[in-house]
Amino acid sequence: MAVLDAGRAAVTGGARLKLPPALKIALLQFALLVALLAAWELAIRFGLIAVYLYGQPSGIIAKAGKLIASGELLRDAALTAWEAIAGFLIGTMLGSAAGLALWLVPTGAAVLRPYLVALNGLPKIALAPLIIVWFGIGLSSKIAIAAIITFIVAVITALQGAKEVDADLVKLLRSLGASRWKTWRTVIVPGAMPWIVAAFRLNVGFALIGAVVGEYIASREGLGYMIYYAGVLYDLNAVWVGIATLMAVALLMYGAIDLIERHLLA
Template sequence: MKSKIDIAYEQYIHQERRTKRNVLFTQFLLFVLFVGVWELASTQNWINPLLFSSPSRISELFINKIGDGTLLVHIAATTGETLASFVIATIFGTACAAILWWAPFVSKVSDPYLVVLNAMPKVALGPILIVALGPGYISIIAMGVLISFVITTLVVYAAFHETDQNYIKVIETFGGDKKQVFQEVTLPAAIPTIISTLKVNVGLSWVGVIVGEFLVSKKGLGYMIIYGFQVFNFTLVLLSLFIIAILATFMYTGVGMLENRWRKR
């Protein structure tokens, strides 16, 4: 015989499942509705098809571009550049934060400069980068790094700085030196912060790389956008936008999974 608690529990589980199903269904419905209305509005000329294109034209172009292999080249270029700038910015930013933590004098001296660097719109440095590093993927990666490393440094340094003094004291009472304090306490205590800056950096790296591609490149999704804009092919622009959105979501989810894995430990 089932107890009343068991029955109530089953009802609860049932209710939870139903809510989840409803949410998923509504999400799917919204998507279908959006695509449907867009297609209809475009074919009926309610919106300018030249400017807003239509889902069918975008998917047609997508299949074409996949077929002739050009799209994959663009995707590979942009993804590679983004990943490179993301990884470099995170490592470089964390390393700078470590130096600031290690040498309080350096941190005090560099404080106003970091504030200025952080406040400055890094995109404005684009032209200088291109002249200095040449019109190629190096400039684009540099753009991506530049845009996210200053904020990484500041946030990670703050996390290093705010480590609970008592944990540091534990290591010191055992006779540990500064290097051991960093290895055993400061760095591991800051890992959650570092992971959350990764999330910010994913977005910023994309901004940097796309802007970089706007300025110089001969391939990549940013190039596709600027090319589509120049020849007034907005189907191409929209296709690039969709692919960027999907790739960025993948990267963001990846970082999220990393975060979960760390939390479980």
């Protein structure tokens, strides 16, 4: 009897066992990905969609294995990641600092505002030929494109974040005799930090766009060149491998930003 009771307790306890929310979400995400790939593979095998137009999951996996074995994929991914990260750091850091500094000079911010808006609305790919002429076709031109794109976004976001800081708090500090510099350092910068972190997230995609656009226009290596060249050859499986690798790089960069966010917003 005691054994039966123990068995029932074990079964009941097992039934009540719940997965941690994070693990549950991860399993559901993985299941969704598997379901989509399975549906895609079946659609190809049953002739519902053309393989030469959409590629095929089994072919993509095989192509990825070949590119990894040859070292080509890792080399191209490392190059594009380096271009994007370097451009991201240069553009985002300088842009955030400039946007926060403009709070100290409202007249300068008002003068520069239409130029910033115009540059932000300009399709950045239009600048790529000029940047390649100025910086050449090497690594520096791709970093420069990524830096310019992320710089504009960071400036506008940081400046807007500084303006959104509680005006009553600013007035309180000024009434207590705090200088504009001290108010900026102790209230404006910390208060604008959530906006700056939001710009970090936006700029991950923009930095990758800058690196890939530069590789499209003038390069012989990198994920952008790999995707472009595979597309010219109608090797859609290789195109998908490049796209998936870019997504993996973006996820890693987002993960790094999550760590930065925990530190900055603590």
